[in-house]
Amino acid sequence: MTARVWKFGDDINTDDILPGKYAPFMVGEDRFHTFAFAHLRPEFAREVKPGDLLVFGKNAGLGSSREYAPEALKKLGIRATIAKSYARIFFRNLVNLGIVPFVSEEVVDALADGDEARLDLEAGRLYRGNEVFTLTPPPAFLLEALKAGSMLEYVKRHGRFPAE
Amino acid sequence: MSLTTSRKPPGAGRPQTLAEKILSQKAGRPVKPGELVVVEVDHAMTIDSIVPTVIARLEYLGKDPFDPRRVSLVFDHVAPPANVNVANAQKQGREWARRTGVNFFEVGRGVCHQVLVEEGIAKPGMLIVGSDSHSTTYGALAAFGTGMGATDIALAIATGKTWLKVPESVKVVMKGRPRPGVSAKDAALEMVGRLGADGATYMAVEIYLEDGAEEAFGLSERMTLANLTMEAGAKAGLVVPSGEILERYPVPEWLYPDPNARYAKTLEIDLTELTPRLSVPFYVDNVHPAAAYAGTEVDFVFIGTCTNGRIEDLRAAAEVLKGKRIADGVRMLVVPASSEVLKQAMAEGVLQTLIEAGATIGTPGCGPCMGRHLGVAADGERVVSTANRNFRGRMGAASAEVYLASPRTAALAALTGRIPGEEENP
Ligand code: SF4
Numbered sequence: 001m002t003a004r005v006w007k008f009g010d011d012i013n014t015d016d017i018l019p020g021k022y023a024p025f026m027v028g029e030d031r032f033h034t035f036a037f038a039h040l041r042p043e044f045a046r047e048v049k050p051g052d053l054l055v056f057g058k059n060a061g062l063g064s065s066r067e068y069a070p071e072a073l074k075k076l077g078i079r080a081t082i083a084k085s086y087a088r089i090f091f092r093n094l095v096n097l098g099i100v101p102f103v104s105e106e107v108v109d110a111l112a113d114g115d116e117a118r119l120d121l122e123a124g125r126l127y128r129g130n131e132v133f134t135l136t137p138p139p140a141f142l143l144e145a146l147k148a149g150s151m152l153e154y155v156k157r158h159g160r161f162p163a164e
Numbered sequence: 165m166s167l168t169t170s171r172k173p174p175g176a177g178r179p180q181t182l183a184e185k186i187l188s189q190k191a192g193r194p195v196k197p198g199e200l201v202v203v204e205v206d207h208a209m210t211i212d213s214i215v216p217t218v219i220a221r222l223e224y225l226g227k228d229p230f231d232p233r234r235v236s237l238v239f240d241h242v243a244p245p246a247n248v249n250v251a252n253a254q255k256q257g258r259e260w261a262r263r264t265g266v267n268f269f270e271v272g273r274g275v276c277h278q279v280l281v282e283e284g285i286a287k288p289g290m291l292i293v294g295s296d297s298h299s300t301t302y303g304a305l306a307a308f309g310t311g312m313g314a315t316d317i318a319l320a321i322a323t324g325k326t327w328l329k330v331p332e333s334v335k336v337v338m339k340g341r342p343r344p345g346v347s348a349k350d351a352a353l354e355m356v357g358r359l360g361a362d363g364a365t366y367m368a369v370e371i372y373l374e375d376g377a378e379e380a381f382g383l384s385e386r387m388t389l390a391n392l393t394m395e396a397g398a399k400a401g402l403v404v405p406s407g408e409i410l411e412r413y414p415v416p417e418w419l420y421p422d423p424n425a426r427y428a429k430t431l432e433i434d435l436t437e438l439t440p441r442l443s444v445p446f447y448v449d450n451v452h453p454a455a456a457y458a459g460t461e462v463d464f465v466f467i468g469t470c471t472n473g474r475i476e477d478l479r480a481a482a483e484v485l486k487g488k489r490i491a492d493g494v495r496m497l498v499v500p501a502s503s504e505v506l507k508q509a510m511a512e513g514v515l516q517t518l519i520e521a522g523a524t525i526g527t528p529g530c531g532p533c534m535g536r537h538l539g540v541a542a543d544g545e546r547v548v549s550t551a552n553r554n555f556r557g558r559m560g561a562a563s564a565e566v567y568l569a570s571p572r573t574a575a576l577a578a579l580t581g582r583i584p585g586e587e588e589n590p
Contacts, residue, residue, distance in 0.1 A: 067313035096315035
């Protein structure tokens with residue numbers, strides 16, 4: 001099954017991903033994700049499908065530490081992102097929630113908004129038509145957590161962090 | 165824990181940055197940039213808007229706090245609560261705090277970072293994780309403060325530990341005494357402007373104050389500097405201990421960067437040359453001389469936040485507004501960073517001056533900083549704020565423009581209804 005590529009630019013901040021006034025405790029746990037990218041791309045939350053791929057430029061997710069920004073993405077079915085680089089808190093939040101954060105300048109440049117693509121998460125391969133892109137997996141420490149589902153799952157299961 | 169001892173980080177041979185020193189101390193062995201380490205956390209902090217998620221994660225893990233004395237909960241972000249959802253979230257947090265015995269600070273006590281410093285919870289050399297990105301503020305007193313999400317904080321509360329990638333550091337040297345009317349906020353904006361919004365991503369910023377700057381910038385000013393390092397993407401923003409910090413705190417002898425420590429890059433700011441700065445919508449690193457925008461009309465002035473809501477900041481505003489009235493058609497909101505600041509401002513007559521000038525005073529806490537309550541900006545409005553972010557929609561309407569400035573520049577803008585020029589703001 002192919003997924004749609006949603007491509008955003010550089011320096012997309014967490015207020016862009018989920019504006020503070022639509023925080024779960026402002027609009028409700030059951031509704032906040034429907035405001036993802038409400039200012040930047042109002043159609044996003046309506047049209048996004050589970051498994052769709054989010055693609056960012058550099059410094060993705062800068063700004064506030066709000067975890068409900070990536071949580072909104074998770075609720076909408078996002079399982080992986082590709083960015084040129086990530087702001088650090090956003091990167092951590094993705095790992096903690098179990099969204100796989102790939103990094104690749106080349107793949108980001110190659111993809112266009114609206115592309116149809118298929119991601120093989122395990123193999124780190126992305127297919128678009130007959131093109132194949134290779135994505136480098138996250139470092140072993142994080143991969144161990146992601147394989148358990150998320151960092152949260154890992155600690156729940158093992159009572160400690162990976163490599164501890 | 166390591167804080168009561170002054171032992172050197174074990175086996176330190178290679179010259180280390182301040183960030184490496186602290187993380188080596190926490191890891192119990194010398195660590196190098198790029199390493200992923202699991203380290204002891206001295207304190208974990210969370211806030212009203214995040215605590216429901218933290219509690220949910222702790223419940224999912226089936227854990228209570230590993231050590232409640234090393235955990236703080238502060239109600240500041242939407243305090244007093246703006247609606248029933250928030251009130252219920254705070255009720256839940258309050259009950260959790262009572263049950264677990266963590267440090268708890270009610271609505272009105274102040275902004276989390278200000279409170280942890282005032283309460284003496286934050287100390288030099290500590291590793292403090294907070295569910296607020298401006299946890300870098302603790303770097304003012306050379307504590308490694310870093311912001312994390314709710315799950316990270318829950319994991320730190322449950323285990324007493326966290327995982328970190330040891331950062332490289334950027335060295336920022338600030339030299340000399342700033343001219344009258346120029347403040348730490350101007351220096352901090354200049355720093356962010358020159359580093360760029362991602363200039364220190366994954367890195368620690370280490371600020372060296374030299375040639376008079378160490379005396380000119382006390383604890384309050386250092387909090388402003390460390391706070392703004394976040395806007396360059398920093399993991400931590402550490403000010404090398406000197407001046408007022410040495411008078412107020414015992415500083416462990418190991419808590420200094422080594423002379424030959426390796427930095428990813430160095431930036432020098434001559435404070436004697438600096439003029440008032442302005443961060444222009446919609447990016448914090450879009451920094452210009454305030455004078456370049458002189459005459460720009462302003463609707464709303466906000467003085468407060470963890471960046472510039474301290475007594476020194478309120479004094480700077482009062483000095484501008486003493487015996488005067490703010491311009492017609494402008495509204496001005498002052499939100500002290502804490503109840504201590506509020507009391508002090510009251511005792512000194514600063515509050516009286518500000519109210520007589522036409523300002524309104526909000527409950528100590530975050531105020532409208534992140535656009536949820538207590539005076540958000542309307543469509544198309546232009547705001548001068550002493551906060552640290554001006555992203556689109558940050559303070560309310562998506563079309564509102566937020567200009568970040570020092571308390572003095574903000575007070576001048578309230579007085580004249582315009583962004584001040586060189587003559588008013590030397
Ligand atoms: S005052 Fe603003 S920047 Fe500071 S903690 Fe509160 S919301 Fe965050």
